[in-house]
Amino acid sequence: MPMKGRFPIRRTLEYLQKGEVVFKKAVKIMTVNYNTHGDLSEGARKFVFFNIPQIQYKNPWVQIMMFKNMTPSPFLRFYLDDGEQVLVDVEGKDHKEITNHVKTILGKSDKVLEAEALAKMELSNPANFGPKKYFLRECISEVEGQVPHPGFVPLPKEMTGKYRAKVAAASDE
Amino acid sequence: MLRALSRCHTPVVRLLSPRTAVLIETVRGRKSRTDPKAKSKLGLVKTPPPVDPGEMVVLKERYTEYSLILRALRLEFKEQMLRKKYEEEVGSVAEERAKREAEEHRSLMALNDAENLRMFQNREQRMQKEAEAAELKKREAAILHQQELENYIKEKERQILLLQEEAKDFITPDNLDQRIEEALDNPKNYNFAIDKEGRVVKRTAFQR
Numbered sequence: 001m002p003m004k005g006r007f008p009i010r011r012t013l014e015y016l017q018k019g020e021v022v023f024k025k026a027v028k029i030m031t032v033n034y035n036t037h038g039d040l041s042e043g044a045r046k047f048v049f050f051n052i053p054q055i056q057y058k059n060p061w062v063q064i065m066m067f068k069n070m071t072p073s074p075f076l077r078f079y080l081d082d083g084e085q086v087l088v089d090v091e092g093k094d095h096k097e098i099t100n101h102v103k104t105i106l107g108k109s110d111k112v113l114e115a116e117a118l119a120k121m122e123l124s125n126p127a128n129f130g131p132k133k134y135f136l137r138e139c140i141s142e143v144e145g146q147v148p149h150p151g152f153v154p155l156p157k158e159m160t161g162k163y164r165a166k167v168a169a170a171s172d173e
Numbered sequence: 174m175l176r177a178l179s180r181c182h183t184p185v186v187r188l189l190s191p192r193t194a195v196l197i198e199t200v201r202g203r204k205s206r207t208d209p210k211a212k213s214k215l216g217l218v219k220t221p222p223p224v225d226p227g228e229m230v231v232l233k234e235r236y237t238e239y240s241l242i243l244r245a246l247r248l249e250f251k252e253q254m255l256r257k258k259y260e261e262e263v264g265s266v267a268e269e270r271a272k273r274e275a276e277e278h279r280s281l282m283a284l285n286d287a288e289n290l291r292m293f294q295n296r297e298q299r300m301q302k303e304a305e306a307a308e309l310k311k312r313e314a315a316i317l318h319q320q321e322l323e324n325y326i327k328e329k330e331r332q333i334l335l336l337q338e339e340a341k342d343f344i345t346p347d348n349l350d351q352r353i354e355e356a357l358d359n360p361k362n363y364n365f366a367i368d369k370e371g372r373v374v375k376r377t378a379f380q381r
Contacts, residue, residue, distance in 0.1 A: 026278075073296070088285060089292040101288065105281040 019054025029079040033067045044074035046095035
């Protein structure tokens with residue numbers, strides 16, 4: 001069976017790529033302490049269930065750990081690379097609020113993300129031709145509407161070199 | 174990247190002054206290693222195009238000057254790019270960027286702390302309310318318990334009084350004979366019928 005789990009949409013690429021939180025380079029570890037029962041922990045539970053996969057997909061090098069039923073109230077703790085620890089209290093908050101808050105304090109802003117995407121695009125110019133591994137096309141004949149490769153479709157007689165040379169020679173005489 | 178992509182892997186040595194007759198190495202082209210030379214090319218001696226010495230000298234000077242200028246320009250531009258890259262990564266631009274980021278980080282942490290404080294205060298209030306509610310409940314439960322106890326005692330007392338009342342009619346060894354006499358004197362008739370409501374309907378006549 002192709003669908004596994006309660007909300008198999010969480011496993012789709014489309015859902016994962018829609019994740020908004022991309023952490024700054026300084027964030028190394030993220031820890032979530034929450035409870036399995038209780039109304040106040042509901043937002044944290046939903047956050048863990050729905051948003052953690054997205055965050056991990058977007059930040060594959062950040063270690064994320066979940067601790068259940070260790071403290072009476074739920075919280076998030078981030079460990080940065082200079083030893084600083086950031087505590088975020090999430091008791092009673094909704095999972096969307098938690099995501100937005102985390103994005104504000106420790107995520108890369110939209111402007112930075114756009115700049116990074118632009119820089120990445122500049123590396124691969126679609127106007128360049130070359131091996132398929134690095135570029136889109138190898139030859140102009142691969143483009144729709146251009147003259148096809150004579151290896152696959154023979155050129156019309158008028159465009160071949162030998163015909164033109166013959167005509168030129170005939171007209172010279 | 175261009176170097177990786179270029180197909181020029183055969184060195185074609187071509188000097189501007191013809192010191193040796195045969196200079197150009199064979200380029201692979203269409204034929205493979207094992208293919209023999211074409212019959213029409215058996216006695217062929219390839220000679221490079223003739224070179225005019227006067228023209229050669231002039232051209233060599235011009236070429237050296239040209240390549241000098243171009244190389245200088247190229248290196249100049251390269252140095253510019255490298256300097257810019259260095260500035261961005263290590264130099265003043267990077268320092269400013271780091272300072273700016275540190276500032277932003279501090280402000281965001283302050284924001285987070287304010288948020289945490291707000292949550293803390295909310296939580297304090299909630300805990301207080303819950304504690305008060307629990308206290309109230311406990312007091313009420315105590316009162317209820319007390320009530321229950323009093324009710325129980327009252328009930329028991331009532332039952333005791335009832336029993337005392339009934340004890341007056343008990344048959345004891347003292348009044349045994351008297352009660353027997355009474356019973357024999359007053360025969361009771363248990364032959365009666367009742368309807369659905371419990372009222373006595375019919376009494377049959379007493380028969381000994």
